[in-house]
Structures are given as structure tokens and as C-alpha cells.
Amino acid sequence: MQPLKGIAFKVTAIALFSLMAALIKATSDEIPAGQAVFFRSFFALFVIFAWLVQRGEFPQGLRVNNAMGHVWRGVIGTTSMAMNFAALGLLPLPEVTAIGFAAPLMTVIFAAMFLGEEVRAFRLSAVALGLVGVSVVLWPRLTLFDQDQASALATVGVMLVLGSAMFRALAQIHIRKLVQTDQTSAIVFYFSLTASGLSLLTVPFGWVVPSWEQAGLLITAGLIGGVAQIMLTSCYRFAPASVVAPFDYVAILFAILIGYVWFSEIPTAQMLIGASIxxxxxxxxxxxERQLGLKRGKARPGVTPQG
Structure with a gap:
């Protein structure tokens, strides 16, 4: 295991996913969530194919040993994506990001339950601290009074993001299992393929013909999503899910910046305080992680700090 390398992959993936979310949000007023899922997934396949060819892993990189694992990962991941895309049309980008921070805590719990990973008190305390920050950001949405139509829609958005977070945590656990038997290329490719197919089931529910600008934004989101998905899947080869999960939190910085610059969503002092926590x-x-790596290196000369 190489925790710092896994963390670096995760943070880069989160930055790219934040940009992808902004592109999806920019089209959310007219493009249905299911159609957005199709563009994000289908055009990611081109990135994955190019990556396989560049690495000399086509077609052998697409062989699988756990076919049903890929099916379940695809269904769970697609559900999470669709719910999150729908929420982007109802809530500001930083708020969607902040509520989504429930996923790392769920991942830590699921990792202990289903993967048998050791989660020590320090790491749990750090995750809990992060969730305190999330609560600070979300506090204005917790009121149940004065529920006009806009507030009611926002509440639906909150529920969608919470559901998306739960499915995303389960998807991360499936990824952690899949990397033990199958290559990263196969995991990423079959997820995008499954999501593309499942999204077509939403055609009868109101797909629209996008404008050239909308099509450009959606295609770009798909290409960026493909790169981010490769990096996200790769990070689990270098660190346990319970280690990299808390780094979902850095997405709040990207969301606040993009939300302000692109959508004129001005963060409140309360949101900034929560983000800082x-x-x-x-x-x-x-x-x-650095301290533990140094201690392991001193205790076992000749072994890498991550060994």
C-alpha cells in the first residue's frame, strides 16, 4: 500500500469531478438527468479506449473474473450518478457537494463491515470532525418551517444527494473488491458501458435535442468524467477505502470556487467556516498517514514506509 499516492489520485479525481458537475449543472435546466448520465458515460468510453491503447492493454485489459461484481457496481454507480445530477438542478453546487460528504463516513463504516478494514480511533475522529463541518454548512437547510415551493424543491434535492451519497459509498466498496480480481481498465470501462445502457432506459421520460452549446458541455463532461473515473478507480490500488474516503472533503473548495465564478453562488461565512473545518x-x-509511514520505516529498515 502507498497511502500518499492513493490520496494524490483521489484529490485529482475529485477536482475533475467538480468541474464535470459544473458542466452538468450548466445544462440541468433543460437536459434531463438520465440524458446527462448518458453523455457523461458514453463519451467517457472514448477516453478509456484511448487509455487502453496507449498502455497496450487492449483488448486484454477488458477481461474480467468477477462479472456480477461489475454488474452490481454499474447499477449502484449509475443510480448514484443519476440522483446527483438531478440534485444539481435543484441546489447550488457547493451545497450538493457539502451534503455529498455523507459518503465518506458511510464508506468508512461499509469498509469496516464488508471489507474487514481496520479503522482506528484517530481516523474515525477526523472523519467525524469533517462531518461537523458539513453540518455547519448545511444548517440553514435544516429548518422545517416556511416551506414554500422553492424550499420544497430544495428539500427534494437534499434527499437526492443523501441517496446519491449512500449509493456512492456502496460503489466505492464494490470498487475496492473488484481491484482485487480485475484490472482498473476493466472496472472503468464496464461501469461506463453499463451506465450508458441503463441511461437509455430513461429516453421515454423526456429526452430533448440539445443545442450545440449544450451538446459541447455534455460531451466535455463525459470526457473529463472518463479521466476522473480512471484516477478514482486507481487510487484504491494504493490505499484502503477508509484512508482515501475522507479526501472527498476537498471537493468543497473546488465547488465554492466554481460556484462563485460560474454560477454567481456567493458562499456565506457559515459555509466558509464549515469548509475550513x-x-x-x-x-x-x-x-x-505520514507519521505512521515514518514509524513503520524506522521499525523495519529496508522496507518502504508504506510497506
Whole structure:
């Protein structure tokens, strides 16, 4: 295991996913979520194919040993994606990102339950600290009073993101299992293929003909999503799910920046305070992993710190 390398892959993937989400949000007023899922998944296949050819892994890189694992990963991941895309049309980007931070905690719990990974008190405390920051960001949405139509739609958006977070955590656990038997290329390719197929089932529910600008944004989202998906899947080869999961938190910085620049979504002081708490939790995880690596290196000369 190489925790720091896994963390680097995860943070880069999150940055790309934040940009992808902004592209999807920019089209959400007219493009249905199911159609957005198709563009994001189908055009990601071109990136994956180019990646396989460049690495000399086509077609052998697409062989699988756990076919049903890929099916379940595809269904769960596609459900999470669709719910998140639908929420982007109902809530500001930073808010969707903040609520989605429920996923890392769920991942830590699922990793302990289903993968038998050891999760120590320090890491759990850091995750809990991050969720305190999420709560600070979300506090204005927790009121049940004065529910006009806009507020009611926002509440639906909140529920969609929470559902997406749960399915995303389950998908991450499936990825962690799949990398033990199948190559990263196969995991990423079959997810995009499954998502493309499942999204076509939503055609009867109101797909539209996109404008050239909308089509360009959606295609770009798909290409960026393909690159991000490769990096996200790769990160689990270098670190346990419970280690890289807290780094979903850095997405709040990207979301706040993109939301302000692109959508004129001005973050409140409360949101900035909450985001600072969340990022502090991520820094604590990095510091702890470095300390443990140094201790292991001293205790076992000749073995890498991650060994």
C-alpha cells in the first residue's frame, strides 16, 4: 500500500469531478438527468479506449473474473450518478457537494463491515470532525418551517444527494473488491458501458435535442468524467477505502470556487467556516498517514514506509 499516492489520485479525481458537475449543472435546466448520465458515460468510453491503447492493454485489459461484481457496481454507480445530477438542478453546487460528504463516513463504516478494514480511533475522529463541518454548512437547510415551493424543491434535492451519497459509498466498496480480481481498465470501462445502457432506459421520460452549446458541455463532461473515473478507480490500488474516503472533503473548495465564478453562488461565512473545518480534517489524515509511514520505516529498515 502507498497511502500518499492513493490520496494524490483521489484529490485529482475529485477536482475533475467538480468541474464535470459544473458542466452538468450548466445544462440541468433543460437536459434531463438520465440524458446527462448518458453523455457523461458514453463519451467517457472514448477516453478509456484511448487509455487502453496507449498502455497496450487492449483488448486484454477488458477481461474480467468477477462479472456480477461489475454488474452490481454499474447499477449502484449509475443510480448514484443519476440522483446527483438531478440534485444539481435543484441546489447550488457547493451545497450538493457539502451534503455529498455523507459518503465518506458511510464508506468508512461499509469498509469496516464488508471489507474487514481496520479503522482506528484517530481516523474515525477526523472523519467525524469533517462531518461537523458539513453540518455547519448545511444548517440553514435544516429548518422545517416556511416551506414554500422553492424550499420544497430544495428539500427534494437534499434527499437526492443523501441517496446519491449512500449509493456512492456502496460503489466505492464494490470498487475496492473488484481491484482485487480485475484490472482498473476493466472496472472503468464496464461501469461506463453499463451506465450508458441503463441511461437509455430513461429516453421515454423526456429526452430533448440539445443545442450545440449544450451538446459541447455534455460531451466535455463525459470526457473529463472518463479521466476522473480512471484516477478514482486507481487510487484504491494504493490505499484502503477508509484512508482515501475522507479526501472527498476537498471537493468543497473546488465547488465554492466554481460556484462563485460560474454560477454567481456567493458562499456565506457559515459555509466558509464549515469548509475550513472539513479541510482541517483532511489535513489531519495526511499528517497521521505520514507519521505512521515514518514509524513503520524506522521499525523495519529496508522496507518502504508504506510497506
Amino acid at each position: 472539513v479541510i482541517s480534517a483532511g489535513i489531519l489524515i495526511i499528517w497521521r
